[in-house]
Amino acid sequence: MKFELNNVLPRPLSDTPLSDESCWKKRAVIGPEGNYLVEAPSGTGKTTLVSIMYGMRHDYDGDVLLDGKNVRKFSISDWEALRRDLISAVFQDLRLFPQLSAEENIAVKNQLTGALKEDEIRSMAETLGIGNKLGQRCGTLSLGQQQRVAIIRALAQPFRMILLDEPFSHLDEENSRKAAEMISSFCERNKAALVLTSLGPNRFFEFTEKISI
Amino acid sequence: MLNRLLFAHQKPALLITAVAGALVGMILLLGTLQLYFDFSDVINGNSDVTRPQYLVINKEVSMLNTFFGGQKGFSADELASLKKISGVKDIAPLTSSKFKVSISMGSGGMQGMPGVGGDLFFEAVPDNFLDVSPDAYQWKEGDSLVPLVIPRDYIKLYNFGFAPAQGLPQLTEGMVGLARFTITIRGSKGDAVFHGKLAAFSERINSILAPQSFLDYANEKFEGVAPGSVAPSRVVIQCDGPATAELADYFTKNGYETSAESLRNSKLNSWLRLVMGFLVGIGAVIIALSALSFLLYSLLLISKSSYEIRTLTSLGYDHVKLGRRYLEYFAVVFSAILVVSLVSVRFIKLLVSHLASSKGFELPSGISAGVFVSGVLFTLVFLGLNGWAVFSGIRNIASGRKSQ
Numbered sequence: 141m142k143f144e145l146n147n148v149l150p151r152p153l154s155d156t157p158l159s160d161e162s163c164w165k166k167r168a169v170i171g172p173e174g175n176y177l178v179e180a181p182s183g184t185g186k187t188t189l190v191s192i193m194y195g196m197r198h199d200y201d202g203d204v205l206l207d208g209k210n211v212r213k214f215s216i217s218d219w220e221a222l223r224r225d226l227i228s229a230v231f232q233d234l235r236l237f238p239q240l241s242a243e244e245n246i247a248v249k250n251q252l253t254g255a256l257k258e259d260e261i262r263s264m265a266e267t268l269g270i271g272n273k274l275g276q277r278c279g280t281l282s283l284g285q286q287q288r289v290a291i292i293r294a295l296a297q298p299f300r301m302i303l304l305d306e307p308f309s310h311l312d313e314e315n316s317r318k319a320a321e322m323i324s325s326f327c328e329r330n331k332a333a334l335v336l337t338s339l340g341p342n343r344f345f346e347f348t349e350k351i352s353i
Numbered sequence: 354m355l356n357r358l359l360f361a362h363q364k365p366a367l368l369i370t371a372v373a374g375a376l377v378g379m380i381l382l383l384g385t386l387q388l389y390f391d392f393s394d395v396i397n398g399n400s401d402v403t404r405p406q407y408l409v410i411n412k413e414v415s416m417l418n419t420f421f422g423g424q425k426g427f428s429a430d431e432l433a434s435l436k437k438i439s440g441v442k443d444i445a446p447l448t449s450s451k452f453k454v455s456i457s458m459g460s461g462g463m464q465g466m467p468g469v470g471g472d473l474f475f476e477a478v479p480d481n482f483l484d485v486s487p488d489a490y491q492w493k494e495g496d497s498l499v500p501l502v503i504p505r506d507y508i509k510l511y512n513f514g515f516a517p518a519q520g521l522p523q524l525t526e527g528m529v530g531l532a533r534f535t536i537t538i539r540g541s542k543g544d545a546v547f548h549g550k551l552a553a554f555s556e557r558i559n560s561i562l563a564p565q566s567f568l569d570y571a572n573e574k575f576e577g578v579a580p581g582s583v584a585p586s587r588v589v590i591q592c593d594g595p596a597t598a599e600l601a602d603y604f605t606k607n608g609y610e611t612s613a614e615s616l617r618n619s620k621l622n623s624w625l626r627l628v629m630g631f632l633v634g635i636g637a638v639i640i641a642l643s644a645l646s647f648l649l650y651s652l653l654l655i656s657k658s659s660y661e662i663r664t665l666t667s668l669g670y671d672h673v674k675l676g677r678r679y680l681e682y683f684a685v686v687f688s689a690i691l692v693v694s695l696v697s698v699r700f701i702k703l704l705v706s707h708l709a710s711s712k713g714f715e716l717p718s719g720i721s722a723g724v725f726v727s728g729v730l731f732t733l734v735f736l737g738l739n740g741w742a743v744f745s746g747i748r749n750i751a752s753g754r755k756s757q
Contacts (some may be wrong), residue, residue: 154587196753216672216751224669237358244354244362247666251354297669 141226141300141332142171147202152187155203158247161211161352163189165202171333174348178337184353186337187232190305193335194229195219218286224253228299232337234290238279242270242289245278246296253297262293268318283310291319295326302327304336308344320344358665359678362657371650372690374643377696379731382636387698390721406601407482407557408590421519422488426584431607435590440597445482448568450475451576451703452540453640456549458532462527475501476560476570485553492564498534500552500560508554526554540575558589600624606613620738644735650740651683655746662750672751673713674700678744684736691732695720 145168158164164185170176170193178186188349192204195214204211206222222347223229236245241259256264266287270281272290278286287310294302302323308316324345327334336342339341412427424467427435427446435633436444457470480487489498505526512523529551536547555562571578604611655662666672699720706717 165742191753194667198753216666216748220666220669220671220751222669223667229667231667235659235667237664239361240354248354248358248665252669294670 142169142207142322143301144205144208145202146166146205148192148200148204149202150185150192150197150200152188152199153185154338156184159352163351163353165305168351170242170335170351172291173331173333175327175334176349176351177342177347178335178338178351178353179277179339179341180337180353182339186353189353190229190232190303190335190337194227195222224294225298226300227303228294228297228301229303230287230290230294230305232305234286236286236290236293241277242273242281242285243274245289246293249293250296256296261296264295264322267322268292269315269336284312284315287311288315288319293324299330299332301333301335304334306337306339308342311340316344340353355670356666356678359658359675360654360655360682361661364653367650367653368686369711371643371646372686374646374689375640375735378428378636378643378722379690379728380632380697380730382640382703383728384700384728385629385636387721387724388628389633391717392553392625392629392722406592407609408562408592409558409560409587410609410611411587413610415627418706423752427588428584433703438600438603440593440600442593443482445479445589445591446564447558447587447589448477448572449586450536450563450568450576451583453491455532455537455539457635458534458538461529473561475563475591477557477563477565478585478589479565482502482591483562484555484556484557488550490564492567494566494570498548498550498561499567501549502553502555503551505554505558505699506554508557514642516705523597537576538571540571542575542577545571549677556626560587585596586645639734640731644738647683647735648738648742649680651742652746655679655743659750662747663753666751675742676744676747678742679747680736680740683739683743687732691728695725695728698724718742 145163145166147165147167148162153164167178178189180186188197188200192200194213198212198306206214237248239250242265246256246261250261262271262274264290267273268291270285270288275283278289281289287307291307294304304323307323310321311319323334326332334345336345337348355646432444432446435441454473454475455471456473480490485502490502507752508524508526508529514706516523532551534549536549537544572578573580580712655658662672662675665675676710
């Protein structure tokens with residue numbers, strides 16, 4: 141699956157001066173394969189880019205094409221179907237349900253897709269060091285633990301592209317590496333493209349392309 | 354688990370208030386509607402309000418036209434304007450005999466019956482205005498036997514008034530039907546003798562009726578009066594339902610008289626209808642307010658759950674399916690309200706009809722189909738309104754256009 145950005149500029153950024161390398165107001169192609177790094181300082185629209193590609197924001201000028209089709213024509217239900225089967229995401233704000241346990245948070249997604257078996261979820265949680273936290277309410281977990289729950293949840297579905305919005309911001313080196321390995325293996329298995337936003341360089345993935353903002 | 358997320362922000366106190374409001378509104382509305390239906394039943398004397406009713410009218414007899422021979426019949430114009438009044442389905446003139454009639458019955462025909470006789474008159478109406486089977490009530494030229502229809506009240510008068518006073522036996526309708534009598538007609542153009550029998554009894558038209566064909570024939574033959582050439586003095590009116598106040602007013606204004614009880618009730622009837630309509634209106638206002646409170650409740654629930662809804666749709670949940678969950682929930686709540694309301698109305702009805710019967714006043718104890726249908730209708734309206742609120746709210750949230 142391939143995104144094409146033609147002259148896209150988020151409306152909130154219309155008054156902000158753009159750097160010469162910025163992908164805004166130019167043509168950029170993301171996908172169908174490869175690992176993309178969106179590296180930029182905060183406030184330049186990394187999360188906005190991810191939100192546009194995930195159909196959560198529509199306040200931009202220019203056109204975004206997905207496999208040649210203008211995404212403005214997509215209905216809400218079209219986007220929802222895409223999110224079930226083709227595009228996965230780890231949100232910067234995680235979007236977990238604090239009143240549910242870690243396990244239930246993952247199950248909310250997995251029940252919809254049936255992608256993972258229960259012991260698979262368990263072993264993934266063990267790998268990321270939150271095996272003993274699965275029964276705990278998410279609201280009581282640390283941000284780092286929550287981030288790992290969100291990562292496992294994002295992997296509990298088939299996808300051809302995964303959007304990671306600063307996924308490791310609260311993880312230590314070791315856990316970041318393990319999470320990156322896990323994500324990479326799922327991408328390989330799904331033949332999926334990866335888009336990662338980061339404030340600085342990220343050395344846990346091998347990036348094929350860098351997108352400046 | 355999904356329901357735990359979608360209904361995480363329930364406010365039980367608010368829900369209970371909204372349910373209580375809806376319940377009160379629904380019971381009031383359905384109860385008033387039921388009362389309305391019952392009262393129309395009582396006033397009209399039967400539950401089938403759409404059954405046509407018949408009225409016989411005549412012009413008021415005044416001194417003036419007694420002595421100076423004023424116009425007493427209905428003119429063609431008057432008949433035409435009568436027909437135009439709303440609620441009037443059809444009219445037919447009562448044809449009256451222009452010749453002199455006397456009947457006599459010898460005592461030989463029946464044991465214990467004295468020979469009786471006297472002067473009479475006949476009237477006739479078209480068959481379809483009569484409440485008797487037309488088969489037994491036919492006459493064609495050449496027949497010597499003329500079937501007659503008399504009011505059922507005459508038999509009662511005889512059985513309970515005349516017979517006990519004179520020491521005569523009471524008679525059944527069947528027995529009376531067996532009697533044969535002689536009809537003597539004397540007109541300016543000739544005399545004739547026919548035989549007569551009582552073919553049937555009418556509760557609708559208070560007159561001695563002969564077949565229309567006989568009267569048309571006899572009027573022409575014995576008095577030279579062609580059918581339809583004389584303005585009728587009495588007219589039968591077929592109404593769509595119970596007589597309306599409009600009809601009563603029209604009669605008063607034009608100096609027409611009628612004996613129909615239902616017409617005298619029609620003014621009271623319209624007043625009662627007005628009062629009942631007012632009560633239904635109050636019930637409707639209450640139910641509208643409770644619909645509003647439910648609407649606000651569901652809007653609040655959706656907006657409180659916007660994080661959950663947005664997150665679920667961002668995980669790939671279909672927003673339509675999420676909306677359906679809310680709708681199913683409201684459907685259960687509203688159905689429960691409907692059932693409780695209907696049961697309550699039924700119970701109140703039972704109490705009221707018990708009370709009424711102790712005052713010697715019969716009320717049906719069941720719930721009318723109309724009440725049931727209105728209840729279901731209101732529930733559907735409730736559901737539709739809330740469905741709209743839920744779906745438009747969820748659409749807004751899922752589209753990402755609201756509160757990023």
